[in-house]
Amino acid sequence: MNRYDRQERVSQIGPAGQAKLAAAHVVVVGLGALGSYAASQLVRAGVGELTLIDPDQVSETNLQRQALYTTADAQAATLKVTAAAQHLQAINPLVRLHLLPASFEANLLPADCDLILDCLDNYATRALVNHAARAAHLPYLFASCAGTFGTVMPIRPDGHHPCLNCLYPNLPELTQTDCDLIGVMTPLVPLVAGLQVSLAFKLLIAPEQVDFDRVWTLDAWEPAFQSFKVPINPGCPVCQQVSSSPEVLNPTPQVTALCGSQTYRYRLANPDLNELASRLTAAAHPVEHSPIFIRFSWQGHQVSLFKNGQLLLYGAENLQTATALIDQFVTMIISTQ
Structure with a gap:
């Protein structure tokens, strides 16, 4: 048939x-x-x-x-x-x-x-x-x-x-x-x-x-x-x-909400995933590895960070909370690279 x-x-x-x-x-x-x-x-x-x-x-x-x-x-x-x-x-x-x-x-x-x-x-x-x-x-x-x-x-x-x-x-x-x-x-x-x-x-x-x-x-x-x-x-x-x-055509990177979910997006410039994974592990944040991204928990929220710099934070109550969490991550982990 x-x-x-x-x-x-x-x-x-x-x-x-x-x-x-x-x-x-x-x-x-x-x-x-x-x-x-x-x-x-x-x-x-x-x-x-x-x-x-x-x-x-x-x-x-x-x-x-x-x-x-x-x-x-x-x-x-x-x-x-x-x-x-x-x-x-x-x-x-x-x-x-x-x-x-x-x-x-x-x-x-x-x-x-x-x-x-x-x-x-x-x-x-x-x-x-x-x-x-x-x-x-x-x-x-x-x-x-x-x-x-x-x-x-x-x-x-x-x-x-x-x-x-x-x-x-x-x-x-x-x-x-x-x-x-x-x-x-x-x-x-x-x-x-x-x-x-x-x-x-x-x-x-x-x-x-x-x-x-x-x-x-x-x-x-x-x-x-x-x-x-x-x-x-x-x-x-x-x-x-x-x-x-x-x-x-694109605005300056900022935290934005994905459509229809409690997922928030941010873009980082040229992240070194291996280095970041080491820093997160040292800070007691276990990291799950994939060929193109790493996944970890940050302040009780799951985060995926991709090789191209795209960061997704899941489950935040609103944009203000998501922005605060991502700013904290950038300050404590990224800025110390």
Whole structure:
């Protein structure tokens, strides 16, 4: 029996299109609400290879809108990439999965990647994806959810089509629209993820049919759906001035909250994980080692620190408490390096 029989019967796909999906390698950046739905659909559809990138662990507040996870995953505080892989492999063991429990960096993109799905919940990291796609000459699919509204746009940042920064010239200011601040309605997420994955299929099967100059928006409450053309910004610092660096679009590092959880993020400059692990151990903070990060407890809160400098602190009551704990860690451990 052919697992993909019903999909191959769709005239736009057929056996030839299914073969293209099976040969594709898609990178999913962010395994929260959008990423969990998108990854599930990609695996069910038979996309041959997925790289999953997310530094976070499952928490109870995720379960309202993040489809792949269970209460058991939240109780165990399992890394999202690990929990997602377990469920995805149960859905379709034929798909190859690569797990990266880390914040997005351009050097994490595999050389044979065909497409990036931006399933993030913050615009600072989206700016990094936009730059990385431009540098790697890769198409990607931007999608976002906030409140009852969703947005999807296929992007080919090659200088001939608009990029994310053309769509949102005020990227640094858009942190105020992250879903932690205004929430997200449960049924909005599969609608947006479905549109994003549908465009992914078209891009992988018939890329010449994709309109890279158009953005789609929907309101799940009304409901309403519309699209409009996006012009290239001739002064765009990303797709029209490729010498620009991502820092132009990103604010000074500060403690920020990850969407929908008591997880807080901070970036350190060039941390030496081995040295820090030694200092933490000497200060009676046992350290768990991984190839790309260390994990330890700080003042009763679990912390993950990645090679790229990304620090995640879990379980703080609020941003003020998280900032105080991270400042204490930097003062007592980092500043003495």
